[in-house]
Amino acid sequence: MGQGAISVTAASSNEPQLVVKGLSEDGFWLVEACGLELHIYGDNLEEALGSPGGKQLLPASSVFIEAADDAGESACGAVSELNALLAERDLQLCEALRLLRRLLQDAEEEQESVAEEGDYHADAHDSAAGSGYVSGDFQEAPLLEEPADLPRVHEASIRPAAGCEDEFEAAMERLVASFTESAADLGVVFESRDVAPLVLRHCGWDDGEALRKFQADAAFLTREAGVPLAPARRPPSGPRKCGICFDDFPDAALPLHGLSLGCEHWFCKDCWCQQLNVVARGGPGGGGSGLLDARCPWPGCGLRVGSSTFRLLGLEKLAVSFWKALLHSFLSEGSLVVECPGCRKRVLLGAAKPDAGPCRQCSRRFCSLCFGEAHGPLTCAEHRTWAAMLEDAKQGALQKLASRFRCFFALGEDGPAARRCPNPQCGAMTQRAEGCLFMHCPRCTEMWCFNCGDWGGGPCGKPRPHHVFFCMEVPSDITWLDGHSSLCEDANFEFHRSLWESRGAQSSEIKVESEDEDVLAAVADVEAAAKEAQQALRLGAAWRFFERSDDRRRLFEFAEGDMTRLLEQLATMPSKPSTTFRADSIASRLQRHRTLAAALRTQAQALRSYRRMGTA
Numbered sequence: 001m002g003q004g005a006i007s008v009t010a011a012s013s014n015e016p017q018l019v020v021k022g023l024s025e026d027g028f029w030l031v032e033a034c035g036l037e038l039h040i041y042g043d044n045l046e047e048a049l050g051s052p053g054g055k056q057l058l059p060a061s062s063v064f065i066e067a068a069d070d071a072g073e074s075a076c077g078a079v080s081e082l083n084a085l086l087a088e089r090d091l092q093l094c095e096a097l098r099l100l101r102r103l104l105q106d107a108e109e110e111q112e113s114v115a116e117e118g119d120y121h122a123d124a125h126d127s128a129a130g131s132g133y134v135s136g137d138f139q140e141a142p143l144l145e146e147p148a149d150l151p152r153v154h155e156a157s158i159r160p161a162a163g164c165e166d167e168f169e170a171a172m173e174r175l176v177a178s179f180t181e182s183a184a185d186l187g188v189v190f191e192s193r194d195v196a197p198l199v200l201r202h203c204g205w206d207d208g209e210a211l212r213k214f215q216a217d218a219a220f221l222t223r224e225a226g227v228p229l230a231p232a233r234r235p236p237s238g239p240r241k242c243g244i245c246f247d248d249f250p251d252a253a254l255p256l257h258g259l260s261l262g263c264e265h266w267f268c269k270d271c272w273c274q275q276l277n278v279v280a281r282g283g284p285g286g287g288g289s290g291l292l293d294a295r296c297p298w299p300g301c302g303l304r305v306g307s308s309t310f311r312l313l314g315l316e317k318l319a320v321s322f323w324k325a326l327l328h329s330f331l332s333e334g335s336l337v338v339e340c341p342g343c344r345k346r347v348l349l350g351a352a353k354p355d356a357g358p359c360r361q362c363s364r365r366f367c368s369l370c371f372g373e374a375h376g377p378l379t380c381a382e383h384r385t386w387a388a389m390l391e392d393a394k395q396g397a398l399q400k401l402a403s404r405f406r407c408f409f410a411l412g413e414d415g416p417a418a419r420r421c422p423n424p425q426c427g428a429m430t431q432r433a434e435g436c437l438f439m440h441c442p443r444c445t446e447m448w449c450f451n452c453g454d455w456g457g458g459p460c461g462k463p464r465p466h467h468v469f470f471c472m473e474v475p476s477d478i479t480w481l482d483g484h485s486s487l488c489e490d491a492n493f494e495f496h497r498s499l500w501e502s503r504g505a506q507s508s509e510i511k512v513e514s515e516d517e518d519v520l521a522a523v524a525d526v527e528a529a530a531k532e533a534q535q536a537l538r539l540g541a542a543w544r545f546f547e548r549s550d551d552r553r554r555l556f557e558f559a560e561g562d563m564t565r566l567l568e569q570l571a572t573m574p575s576k577p578s579t580t581f582r583a584d585s586i587a588s589r590l591q592r593h594r595t596l597a598a599a600l601r602t603q604a605q606a607l608r609s610y611r612r613m614g615t616a
């Protein structure tokens, strides 16, 4: 410890107490609170920790807390939830402590209730993490090879989309690995394992974007992201001179006396450690998240320090903090994790993206773009349109026509005042000023006609739309005004609407007589998969209405046919074990159920994959 000081902070006797033990050499404050030993990283913490009653405000994302190594799993979970809160809002120190106390209590209660349920959830969760099952994709669902070899846990009821740190970490690692592979396909070999995560973070954890930038201008991207481009040419090793203390040191890997990040700026080990501890403690660019921005100390160099550098220098704790800060960035800035609108927990996006779920906490399946119910293969605009058209269809023919004309032709002054930009990649709501119908979208910079939604003239390369005061054209894109604008053939719509309705009437219930718990759980999972499959099939009826390409529609119909046949198997599933075949044991029934559930989910995903591009 740098200082032997011990101070105690608490407003009153029922407030959580904070005992400050001092500043460690690794750059964190060692404190005791809520029965835990905590390491607090951040700016100007002396003042906050010393303030009477802990009233000092901790500005958002300026502190990072980690639990000491011997803390239990639930305590670590509570601390990381607290970090997530600290990253989002300003909190008083005493508030943070109260929150931590509550999070710890919640974690304890959760553990107790899990224990009461016979470790059922804990088991299911362990095997979910172990088999790498986090996406909404059951294609690789492990099927039993030997019916006799039954696993102890209820594999069939594992929920694919999760809300737990391990799985998020695994997802981040998978993203890094697949990005590294794709880059290798482009002929880019990274200098070290540190490069890929730093580049991904720089590109908002969007691997597609990162690859596009690599292809466009690799040198520019690497300079921007602060990573070395090609493996650095190492001049013959000899004594190096530290750029800070000017001491000479030998260039050897073991024992390490100093290093450079791949640039030609060498620093001795002591100077490196000192520099990085300053960053961790909250020097320039400090705080826990500041570690992500630690750079080569050479003025103007800009290369970033990655986790392997911390390890090489023996700064294990900082390496761990760095990794946690990276995970935090992945969760808060990445697009693979979204907040569930039902329970506000984080949910990982899987193969069904942009559809998300089912959420592990509240089972909700939702669209991560519009946060309504999941609606693949329809886009959000098509889904809105379809709902509006169904609503419209309930009205009489005359009102229907009247409402269409009212919403549609922006004639005179009483027409609508604002409409969405018709560019499907944009959809920004835009106010119509007085004068002509010619609009200029401030977001996507395309131009468009307020009446007919014809658009172009901007970056997309489409021709510029007409510039008029009055327009009598009919919109060519019927999803643009959520269907009210459509003057499409009613018969075509009626056909798809009745298909939609008949598909909505099917039941996914299975009648099974069985005492066996495993069989009942497997049946419940088949029912859940069937419900998901029927929903995809139903949305498929609407999808067909919007699709213009006959070829795609035909392919889609094949996929629908496969799905229908799978769903028919539900009806023919025997409700009792067969008496003729002795081999029809519980194990083989289980296997049949699991195979069917996996096939239903695969087929639902196949239907959803027909979703058209566009963000709105």
Ligand SMILES: [Zn+2]
Residues within 6 Å of the ligand: 242, 243, 244, 245, 246, 247, 267, 268, 269, 270, 271, 272
């Ligand atoms: Zn030095």
Ligand SMILES: [Zn+2]
Residues within 6 Å of the ligand: 261, 263, 264, 265, 296, 297, 298, 301, 302, 303
């Ligand atoms: Zn440098």
Ligand SMILES: [Zn+2]
Residues within 6 Å of the ligand: 340, 341, 342, 343, 344, 345, 359, 360, 361, 362, 363, 364
């Ligand atoms: Zn939820």
Ligand SMILES: [Zn+2]
Residues within 6 Å of the ligand: 367, 368, 369, 370, 371, 372, 375, 379, 380, 383
């Ligand atoms: Zn949506």
Ligand SMILES: [Zn+2]
Residues within 6 Å of the ligand: 435, 436, 437, 438, 467, 468
């Ligand atoms: Zn004009």
Ligand SMILES: [Zn+2]
Residues within 6 Å of the ligand: 421, 422, 423, 426, 427, 428, 441, 442, 443, 444, 445, 446
């Ligand atoms: Zn726009």
Ligand SMILES: [Zn+2]
Residues within 6 Å of the ligand: 449, 450, 451, 452, 453, 454, 466, 471, 472, 473
């Ligand atoms: Zn027009």
